[in-house]
Amino acid sequence: MTDTPTTDPSALGHVGIVAIVGRPNVGKSTLLNNLLGEKIAIVSHLPQTTRNRILGVKTWDGNQLVLLDTPGIHRRRANMNRFMVQEAFDSLAGVDCVVLVSEVSTAVARVAPEEVSPELHAEDAYVVEQVTKHQSEAPLIVALNKIDLLHDRRALLPLMAGWSQRGQSEMVPISARTGEGVPVLLGEILKHVPRGPLLYPEDMVTDRVERFLCAELIREQIFEHFRQEVPYATAIEVESFEERSATHDVRLEAVIFVERQSQKAILIGKGGAAIKKIGIGAREEIAKLLGCTVHLQLTVRVADEWTRSPAGRRRFGYEP
Numbered sequence: 001m002t003d004t005p006t007t008d009p010s011a012l013g014h015v016g017i018v019a020i021v022g023r024p025n026v027g028k029s030t031l032l033n034n035l036l037g038e039k040i041a042i043v044s045h046l047p048q049t050t051r052n053r054i055l056g057v058k059t060w061d062g063n064q065l066v067l068l069d070t071p072g073i074h075r076r077r078a079n080m081n082r083f084m085v086q087e088a089f090d091s092l093a094g095v096d097c098v099v100l101v102s103e104v105s106t107a108v109a110r111v112a113p114e115e116v117s118p119e120l121h122a123e124d125a126y127v128v129e130q131v132t133k134h135q136s137e138a139p140l141i142v143a144l145n146k147i148d149l150l151h152d153r154r155a156l157l158p159l160m161a162g163w164s165q166r167g168q169s170e171m172v173p174i175s176a177r178t179g180e181g182v183p184v185l186l187g188e189i190l191k192h193v194p195r196g197p198l199l200y201p202e203d204m205v206t207d208r209v210e211r212f213l214c215a216e217l218i219r220e221q222i223f224e225h226f227r228q229e230v231p232y233a234t235a236i237e238v239e240s241f242e243e244r245s246a247t248h249d250v251r252l253e254a255v256i257f258v259e260r261q262s263q264k265a266i267l268i269g270k271g272g273a274a275i276k277k278i279g280i281g282a283r284e285e286i287a288k289l290l291g292c293t294v295h296l297q298l299t300v301r302v303a304d305e306w307t308r309s310p311a312g313r314r315r316f317g318y319e320p
Ligand code: GDP
Pocket: 022, 023, 024, 025, 026, 027, 028, 029, 030, 031, 145, 146, 147, 148, 149, 174, 175, 176, 177, 178
């Protein structure tokens, strides 16, 4: 009596790669926490680009989803560094499914259902348009989040009509906070994911890729607080990452590189006000990711015109 390896694909679970996209604050991190549970399982040995990071791996009942983030996707093309935006969309090639997280705005939550406008948020409309243009093969599911805020669920009807006017037929209303609708969303995702052997061990553990994620969270804050060329001219290097078991906290030192002295002045702000804001926001996000207290020290330095030279771009991981 020997065990023969099973070759029948129908005996395997669904295994695939899912990109999660969405503007800031729509609830992507909350959804991720809900999907992954308390444990953040991060992969370190896959090639990661700065525009495409692995957020976690969810494994259950023989199914496995590798969840990807594509942070640059909502940025409209700036003249500068347009290759970064292009890269964000390129990173969708090869994913099995894109989940676009959108939210029920607080304005919608307050008004009567018949007063709700089906008009999409401009950035959501942009993403739908771009995803369709760049990667027509990846099916897109809209996760309409924060439905727990609605006084009247009938308000979902005009909102869903707005998406279908844009050619989107797959929509799942969810609350990432309460978990409502999340199993339905998972079911919809699985419909697009082929059966196959697991890509990663069932019990992935967190490791040094945390540094990379911390750098991205700092970068995200810069995108949130600045417009135009400054965010595109920044690169982050985490210089030290120290987990202190005695105090159960993390000490992190990171350098924000910009191209010019003038950008450095903008990033620091009057009396350091701007860099302070970035530090507070980033520390909060990193603490959420790591689940402990974080001490973050940020420094701003100039790396002359780094985006303009291949060597500069390579240094910060934007080119192979
Ligand atoms: P991200 O920027 O897209 O990652 O968004 P976050 O997950 O950080 O969430 C932004 C804010 O929305 C946080 O204050 C969350 O607590 C809140 N939020 C996320 N999901 C829900 C939800 O389903 N319902 C409600 N009421 N709030 C939510």
